Amino acid sequence: MKRTLFKYFVELTGHPISSALLKTISKSPLSKPLIKPFAKAYGINESEAEYAMDRYGSLQAYFTRNLKQGVRIVEPGPRILVSPVDGVLSAAGKIEKEQTFSIKDHLYSIKQILGDEKVAKRYENGFYYIFYLSPSHYHHFHYPIDGTLVSRYALGTVSYPVNDLGLRLGDRPFATNYRLISELETSFGQVAIVKVGALNVNSIHVHNNAKQCMKGEDFGYFSFGSTVILFIEPHESFQMLQKPATDIMMGEAIGIWT
Structure with a gap:
C-alpha cells in the first residue's frame, strides 16, 4: 500500500x-x-x-539525489559500452528492418520513437536497449560511451506515466510522450540516447550541453519517473553483454566492440 x-x-x-x-x-x-x-x-x-x-x-x-563519488564504477576501456542509468534492462536485441519494439504489450517502431525516418534508418540492423527506472532507482543519466554530441532534439508534448496503468491507458505513450534524444558520434558509429518523460509534464533536466562527452559523465536527471532507450548504429564487431530482465547499475558493461 x-x-x-x-x-x-x-x-x-x-x-x-x-x-x-x-x-x-x-x-x-x-x-x-x-x-x-x-x-x-x-x-x-x-x-x-x-x-x-x-x-x-x-x-x-x-x-533526484546525487550519489557519493565512487559508489558507481564505470567499466573502463574505449570499446566498452556501459549502462547510462541504474534500472531494469527490460528489453534488448538486434534492430531488424521494420521491427517493432514490444514495450509493456504495446508495439512501437523506431521511427515513432525517434520521430524521423532518416534518423531511424541509421540504426537499422544495429542494437537496442530499453531501461525502466522504478521509484527505487537513482534517477540521473550518464553518457554510455565517449563521443561527440552531434544532435539533441525534443519530441512530443504530452506524457503519460510509465507505470502499468499509464501504459495500458495512454495513447501509445512511447510514441507521444515528451522525450529528449541525444545522438553521439563515437569511434564505432552513432549512439542515440532517448530519455522518455513519464509524466504529463516534461520531467527531463539536462545540465550538461558540452559537445565532447565522456563515458560515465552525468549530464542530466529525471525529476520523476522515467525510461531510457539506447540505439546503437550497426557495427560488425559489436557484441551485447547483458540479457533482458536484468538489474543494471550505471557504469556496468552492456556491450563491447571487439
Missing part, C-alpha cells in the same frame, strides 16, 4: 490536475516526512546518497 502511494508522488498520474497537486506536494517541505518511509518502502541504499537523509528538504529533492 505504501509503495503504491509513494509511486503516485514520484511518477504522478495521467491526469493534469492531480499530477499538478502531487508535484506541488512532492516539491514542498511538507513532503519531507515522507522521505524516510519512502526510502524504507523501496529499500534504497541510504549510504550511497550524497547527503544524509535529513539534508533533503523535500521528497522530490531526495528522489
Whole structure:
C-alpha cells in the first residue's frame, strides 16, 4: 500500500490536475516526512546518497539525489559500452528492418520513437536497449560511451506515466510522450540516447550541453519517473553483454566492440 502511494508522488498520474497537486506536494517541505518511509518502502541504499537523509528538504529533492563519488564504477576501456542509468534492462536485441519494439504489450517502431525516418534508418540492423527506472532507482543519466554530441532534439508534448496503468491507458505513450534524444558520434558509429518523460509534464533536466562527452559523465536527471532507450548504429564487431530482465547499475558493461 505504501509503495503504491509513494509511486503516485514520484511518477504522478495521467491526469493534469492531480499530477499538478502531487508535484506541488512532492516539491514542498511538507513532503519531507515522507522521505524516510519512502526510502524504507523501496529499500534504497541510504549510504550511497550524497547527503544524509535529513539534508533533503523535500521528497522530490531526495528522489533526484546525487550519489557519493565512487559508489558507481564505470567499466573502463574505449570499446566498452556501459549502462547510462541504474534500472531494469527490460528489453534488448538486434534492430531488424521494420521491427517493432514490444514495450509493456504495446508495439512501437523506431521511427515513432525517434520521430524521423532518416534518423531511424541509421540504426537499422544495429542494437537496442530499453531501461525502466522504478521509484527505487537513482534517477540521473550518464553518457554510455565517449563521443561527440552531434544532435539533441525534443519530441512530443504530452506524457503519460510509465507505470502499468499509464501504459495500458495512454495513447501509445512511447510514441507521444515528451522525450529528449541525444545522438553521439563515437569511434564505432552513432549512439542515440532517448530519455522518455513519464509524466504529463516534461520531467527531463539536462545540465550538461558540452559537445565532447565522456563515458560515465552525468549530464542530466529525471525529476520523476522515467525510461531510457539506447540505439546503437550497426557495427560488425559489436557484441551485447547483458540479457533482458536484468538489474543494471550505471557504469556496468552492456556491450563491447571487439
